[in-house]
Amino acid sequence: MANRQIVLDQLPRDRLSPDHFRLTEGPTPEPADGEVLVRTRYISLDAANRAWMQGATYRSALEAGTVMAGGALAEVVESRADHLKPGDFVFSDTGWQDFAVLPARRLAALPDLKPLTHLLSVYGVAGLTAYHGLLECGRPKPGETVVVSAAAGSVGSLVGQIAKILGCRVVGIAGGAAKCAWLKDELGFDEAVDYKAGETRRALRAACPDGIDVYFDNVGGEIFEACLFNMANHGRIACCGAVSSYDGPAPPHGPRGVPGLIVTRRLKLEGFVVSDFADKNPKALSDLTSWVADGRLKVQEDIIDGLENAPAALIGLLAGENRGKRMIRVA
């Protein structure tokens, strides 16, 4: 079988472009003892894909000339491990290719869910990131004001809805009037601030007259700064990502007022990676499942067909094209 692969041909020095990638074909690998051969079904596109190109993060930096790394929902085709059989679904870093051989040790068969794509969105990294980051780092109390950036994105759209379920007042920051209207009309956010309209700091002040108690930060940079200046005393910032600084040389200077405002307003900033809270996943998945079932949590997915479209889809995601969880349907 042919194994199409998208290779990260060179590391970007500034903005990522399609020229940094190359589509090629490699052999389909054979699993050894303790390994499985999987077919990539859906590739998760994430801002973090770009951050990995800047240098070491919570994983080692990507290297030029290798298959582009990325998490995916994959189906076991051939198994040489006892706990997995053909037809099982797993989530793993398969890379951007049709087939991959993976060590079975760290893989677990995922539950059979409809639609399958929810395993990449609400029940996958996006949903768990939203849930754990908000509850463990943000720790919102009912009645508090929660602000989330990249609010129409995969994580942000869930953070805002979960905060509403928890009884908070929720303000989303997103780019463009259409996304803002969607946040309020479809997802039930109390307010939405369009950062492309400018004057974000002032607009936030109007939307959060008593200050921000919890800011869930997906973007860093100027929006982080605008939120920082509007934090209430003893506010908490859950640091989830910094997409505004990923698509360029790393790392830029931080927001103004750091650390000054952290001190005077007694803020708490906490960075996290979703795997830190793996022990709390059962409770998270139980909550998420019941909220989806009773219609309180709406799941927006943005599915693009074709492995060959992954580079353009990632570049579009970095530019804020998507609404909800973007993924590539490979097979």
Add this chain to the structure above:
Amino acid sequence: MANRQIVLDQLPRDRLSPDHFRLTEGPTPEPADGEVLVRTRYISLDAANRAWMQGATYRSALEAGTVMAGGALAEVVESRADHLKPGDFVFSDTGWQDFAVLPARRLAALPDLKPLTHLLSVYGVAGLTAYHGLLECGRPKPGETVVVSAAAGSVGSLVGQIAKILGCRVVGIAGGAAKCAWLKDELGFDEAVDYKAGETRRALRAACPDGIDVYFDNVGGEIFEACLFNMANHGRIACCGAVSSYDGPAPPHGPRGVPGLIVTRRLKLEGFVVSDFADKNPKALSDLTSWVADGRLKVQEDIIDGLENAPAALIGLLAGENRGKRMIRVA
């Protein structure tokens, strides 16, 4: 009686200079019911004095044309409140003047200690700030690496010694070889990094080969940045002050890597003001007293005579002239 007063004549737009102050003489005020007349004995000089000129912090901004604000150890001269009598000592914002009338409601007589100045250093705001900030925000565990900046200053010199008492490996950052030698030879720090020698980030890496578990930040800016890049995963930063950014227009941009490194290294940054932990002061004072008594905590004070010298002494403190707690002996 004459009441000498130092007035903040104009707010500095850039660096603070003696020209921003003016020595004048006002009447000695008379206490009304519920008030006390106090004589200022020792004025506490703090980097925060300068921060108050930049704008609202945890207190309202200073205004030009008024007596310079500042905490002091003062002696009750005349009391119109039941719980205070002449000869009692109190700590309060008397301002930079010989006499002040204060509402008695928020004042408490301080214990009679020798030397009296310890009420401004180890048993005052400096000692409590070091103790609470390190224990409540830094939460160091024995064997962890603790780094403190402005390590030869009033707070830093105590933070490092307390961390040693708690069983940590301690690295101080200070300006100049003499201060660094003092930290190691007199105060028992394991290592000292001279930020004036340049290459702070590299020097810290050498001094902290396993990364920094707790960084007690008194300075912000480039030193904060150098520490940030050397933090261990799950490290904690106690944000106490940002003296590097106080003596100029406010506020500058933050360190590079914020919030990126906060996320990838899962750091926790926490701002605090000492009064947040007032309920824990009895335990803090009990510990500090016993450590001083058994010689494990050395108290360095830097006492300058004469109210008229307060402006130059504050400017010198902002430039890092002092070692230990700087104060003005007024009477």
